[in-house]
Amino acid sequence: MSITRFDEPAAAEFRADVATWVRDALPKKWQTSRASLTPDEVQQAQREWDAALHTAGYAGLSWPSEYGGRGFGPIEELIYYEESSRANAPDGFGRIGRVLAGPTIIAAGTEAQKAKYLPRILDASEIWCQGFSEPGAGSDLASVTTTAKKVDGGYLVNGQKIWTSFAQYSKRCLMLVKTSSDLPRHHNLSFLLLDMEQEGVDVRPIRQINGEEEFSEVFFTDVFVADEDLVGEEHEGWRVAMTVLSNERGTTEAATRLVEATAQIDLLNRCCASNSRLDAARLDDRRELLRWHILRSTEEKAAELDWFQAGSILKVQWSELIQDSTRLGLDSGCSVHRDYWRHHYLASKAMSIYSGTNEIQRNIITDRVLRVAR
Numbered sequence: 001m002s003i004t005r006f007d008e009p010a011a012a013e014f015r016a017d018v019a020t021w022v023r024d025a026l027p028k029k030w031q032t033s034r035a036s037l038t039p040d041e042v043q044q045a046q047r048e049w050d051a052a053l054h055t056a057g058y059a060g061l062s063w064p065s066e067y068g069g070r071g072f073g074p075i076e077e078l079i080y081y082e083e084s085s086r087a088n089a090p091d092g093f094g095r096i097g098r099v100l101a102g103p104t105i106i107a108a109g110t111e112a113q114k115a116k117y118l119p120r121i122l123d124a125s126e127i128w129c130q131g132f133s134e135p136g137a138g139s140d141l142a143s144v145t146t147t148a149k150k151v152d153g154g155y156l157v158n159g160q161k162i163w164t165s166f167a168q169y170s171k172r173c174l175m176l177v178k179t180s181s182d183l184p185r186h187h188n189l190s191f192l193l194l195d196m197e198q199e200g201v202d203v204r205p206i207r208q209i210n211g212e213e214e215f216s217e218v219f220f221t222d223v224f225v226a227d228e229d230l231v232g233e234e235h236e237g238w239r240v241a242m243t244v245l246s247n248e249r250g251t252t253e254a255a256t257r258l259v260e261a262t263a264q265i266d267l268l269n270r271c272c273a274s275n276s277r278l279d280a281a282r283l284d285d286r287r288e289l290l291r292w293h294i295l296r297s298t299e300e301k302a303a304e305l306d307w308f309q310a311g312s313i314l315k316v317q318w319s320e321l322i323q324d325s326t327r328l329g330l331d332s333g334c335s336v337h338r339d340y341w342r343h344h345y346l347a348s349k350a351m352s353i354y355s356g357t358n359e360i361q362r363n364i365i366t367d368r369v370l371r372v373a374r
């Protein structure tokens, strides 16, 4: 039986267990010298963390037990993400598999797909990436032009994806592709599980403003995907893609970011914004509002109520809170924490873009939450 409210004593007990485990399991080098680790050492730590999560049973917390998960609910999952972020634990390379690929295959995949892919997502022996965005199809995702042409036994994929996070480490990709040029929009796309380690897949990492190479552009030339790796009905991949996006904009991402915002606002209050406390206090109010919003949405999710629309509101709230906090940190001119604020301010610029831009989230809020006619 899962926890259904945050004020249950079981929630506090679970939180204490997670906090103790995270503290003991964190790779030592990550705890003591994260900033000076080489890219190879960072990779090593991410992989060690994936393995530790699997061994301790934290990899599939909310997955059903028949698929190797713990069968917990959204509250336990959220508590895990809060505590691991509080301890600055790595995400692990397996996060896209655990949070996006696994739940999507569980919801829409065949039993054969579940048996083939889920165990290797849980132990992170196969890393996944998300091949949705293209140079001409980001916000307007339904306009993807990467095609999958039907051939004997499967499909041949041709085209280009971009901003594909962790593509260079990935064995598998969640692909949204066009399978018909005649059928109407939203009914002309299919959802495929593509093997990245085959002829015709060309991954070219992109260097970011902070020097890291988190994402890549990926080119596909006659890449084969077998019929068994189609998820859902042919041409009805849009619906499957929506499952992915709802998980991406969910409460666990918001909880992770809330912890990040809390650390920044605490630092502003304690040190950097000592000359402009009023602004930092306003951020603190927004942080508290975000916290209540996350708690309420998660309890609604645990009670199987309709929480989905909250995703767009949460995404706008946390991304803009972190952007405003880091900007205030930079503007404070604090000499002790200048490098910290510079790094986090630059990193925050991406937050209003990925998982669907904030402009698009505002459109969704207008149309589907407020139902304002435009």
Ligand SMILES: Cc1cc2nc3c(=O)[nH]c(=O)nc-3n(C[C@H](O)[C@H](O)[C@H](O)COP(=O)(O)OP(=O)(O)OC[C@H]3O[C@@H](n4cnc5c(N)ncnc54)[C@H](O)[C@@H]3O)c2cc1C
Binding pocket: 129, 130, 131, 132, 133, 134, 135, 136, 137, 138, 139, 140, 162, 163, 164, 165, 166, 215, 350, 353, 354, 355, 356, 357, 358, 359, 360, 363
């Ligand atoms: C760090 C990072 C990681 C990412 N990882 C992945 C990944 O792993 N896989 C993946 O598939 N994608 C990934 N993305 C891509 C991301 O989903 C897209 O960048 C995003 O959806 C926006 O698409 P675009 O970049 O093509 O911008 P565009 O869609 O071209 O938008 C440009 C600007 O126009 C605005 N705009 C567009 N349409 C409207 C409208 N109708 N109303 C109002 N404003 C509008 C947008 O808000 C934006 O400001 C990642 C992006 C980032 C920054």
